[in-house]
Amino acid sequence: MSAPDYKQYTCNLCGKESVVVPDFHREGGACQHCGSIVRFRALMFALSHHFYDKPIPLASFSPDRNQKALGLSDAPHYADKLNNLFDYTNYFYHAEPFLDICNIENMAVGSYDLLISSDVYEHVSPPRHVAFVNSWHLLKPGGLMLLTVPYTMLPKTVEHFPHLNQFGIARDQQGMLLVNQRKDQSVEVYDRLTWHGGEGSTLEMRVYAEADLLQIIADAGFKNIKVWCDDYPEFGILQAQQGGSFVISAIKDGNRMPIAVTQHDPYIDNIYPEDAEVDHFLVNRPIRITGERAKKAISQWKDEKAVHTASLFSRIKRYLHRKFRK
Numbered sequence: 001m002s003a004p005d006y007k008q009y010t011c012n013l014c015g016k017e018s019v020v021v022p023d024f025h026r027e028g029g030a031c032q033h034c035g036s037i038v039r040f041r042a043l044m045f046a047l048s049h050h051f052y053d054k055p056i057p058l059a060s061f062s063p064d065r066n067q068k069a070l071g072l073s074d075a076p077h078y079a080d081k082l083n084n085l086f087d088y089t090n091y092f093y094h095a096e097p098f099l100d101i102c103n104i105e106n107m108a109v110g111s112y113d114l115l116i117s118s119d120v121y122e123h124v125s126p127p128r129h130v131a132f133v134n135s136w137h138l139l140k141p142g143g144l145m146l147l148t149v150p151y152t153m154l155p156k157t158v159e160h161f162p163h164l165n166q167f168g169i170a171r172d173q174q175g176m177l178l179v180n181q182r183k184d185q186s187v188e189v190y191d192r193l194t195w196h197g198g199e200g201s202t203l204e205m206r207v208y209a210e211a212d213l214l215q216i217i218a219d220a221g222f223k224n225i226k227v228w229c230d231d232y233p234e235f236g237i238l239q240a241q242q243g244g245s246f247v248i249s250a251i252k253d254g255n256r257m258p259i260a261v262t263q264h265d266p267y268i269d270n271i272y273p274e275d276a277e278v279d280h281f282l283v284n285r286p287i288r289i290t291g292e293r294a295k296k297a298i299s300q301w302k303d304e305k306a307v308h309t310a311s312l313f314s315r316i317k318r319y320l321h322r323k324f325r326k
Contacts, residue, residue, distance in 0.1 A: 009236035012041050012048065013078055015057035018236060026242055036077045039148055042237050042247045043116065044078055046228045050144050050249065055235060061085050069114040070138060072101060086114070093123070094202070101131045109137045117147040123202050126164050127265035128157075132220035133258045141254025145222060150282055151208035152244045158207040158283050159271045161190065168304060169200075170297035176200060177293075178286070179301035189294040190286040207283050210244055212270040219266075221258035222250035245282075 011018050014034040021029060029038040044058045051061065058078060063085050071079055071090035079090045091099030099107070101117075102124050115135055124131040135145050161167070167180040170189075176199060178190040194204040210227070217225055228247040231240045239246065259266060272278055278285065 009234055010057070011036055012044055012055060012057045012235040012237075013059070013081065015059040020236070026239065026245055029236055029238065031236065034077055038237055038239060039118075039247075040075055040077050041235055042228060042232075042239060043118065043146060043148060045232055045235060045237060046146055046226075046247050046249050047114075047116075047144075050146070055232065058082075067113045068111060069116070070112045072099070072115070072117040072120045074116055074118050082116075093120075101134055104134045104138060107138060110140055112138050113140055113143050115139055115143065115145045117145070117149075119148050119150065119196065121147065121149045122204055122206055122208065123196070125205065126159065126162065127263065127267075128159075128206065129216050129220060129259060129265070129267060130261050132216050132222075133261050136221040136252055136258045139252040141252055143252045145217075145250045145252070147248050148245070149208055149213065149248075150245045151210050151213055152280050152282055154209045154278065154280060155211065156272045157209045157212040157267075157270055158278055158285065160194075160205055160286050162265075162268075162271060162274065163188070164205070168301045169203075170300045170304075172293065172296065172300075174293070177289070177297045178203070179297050187298050189289050189297050191289045192284070192286045194284050194286070207280070209270070212267060213248070215270070216267060217248065217250050219259040221253050221256060223253040224251040225249070 008017050008019050010016070011031040011034060013036040014031065016031070016033045018031040018033060021032075026039050027037055029041075030036065031041075045055055048055050048058070048061075058081050061081075065087050067086040069082060069086040069088040071082065071088065073092055074082070074090045079088075082088045083090070089097060091097050093100060101120065115138060117135070121128065121131050139145065161178065161180060163182045164180055165183050167178055170177045170179050175191070176193055178193055179187065180190070181187050196202045196204055214225060214227075226249045228249065229240060231238050265271075274288075
């Protein structure tokens with residue numbers, strides 16, 4: 001996306017005037033002062049409207065430690081500021097403080113006023129509705145969920161690994177492969193994986209379609225769902241032509257329960273068949289491989305799985321020995 005036809009804007013994170021740069025797209029258009037990109041500014045624009053019903057810089061928010069807020073992999077560009085404003089904790093899947101949004105049994109449900117998720121839900125394991133239902137459970141009635149996720153305006157979601165069950169990553173000289181043992185015990189191997197943050201970092205599980213995404217959010221118990229798809233040039237938010245992946249806000253509806261959490265995907269009809277050809281710049285489908293390379297990957301995965309299992313049993317045995325020794 002080319003630069004807009006104006007020369008400067010006010011960054012709504014730091015509140016400073018910044019010069020327009022050529023690479024104005026979702027992950028570009030960086031503020032020359034704080035480094036915020038278009039996606040971060042769009043998130044905080046929506047948050048400003050939630051609290052103040054008007055756009056004001058994050059730096060001008062009034063602190064309120066009574067607001068309990070939760071972040072899922074929020075960027076430091078705004079997470080540090082939120083930490084100074086609210087009773088805020090930014091959680092991660094691969095680093096402390098840990099949180100797997102698909103497993104919230106150790107979290108205090110119904111205790112958060114605000115949940116911000118920055119490009120997380122495309123990485124959660126299927127079935128994908130579980131993460132949204134758990135987000136509903138974490139929020140107080142009337143609490144705000146504010147999220148970004150890469151998505152298209154295609155009619156269906158692209159689910160990369162629809163039969164994901166027990167899986168791991170194998171490595172060889174050509175790169176990384178996903179090995180998955182399906183529920184029927186058959187094993188499949190995928191190549192050409194898509195990673196966010198560099199190879200081996202965070203695996204992309206799917207590319208949502210907007211219609212599918214909004215249906216899941218609604219069924220998960222949210223209301224007042226809004227897609228923030230307009231341009232706000234005075235704040236350096238140029239996005240209307242990007243064709244999806246907009247900020248979405250939604251309010252927890254405390255008067256109804258969300259769809260049940262099951263291991264069956266209730267939205268299977270919203271997914272493209274695995275063999276369907278999908279032409280979109282966001283979609284890079286992994287391919288299933290067979291042959292010698294796949295056999296070696298399966299063998300490597302089974303060996304690593306056996307070592308992990310033995311290590312786990314050893315830790316349990318030591319724990320029980322310490323607990324019950326006389």
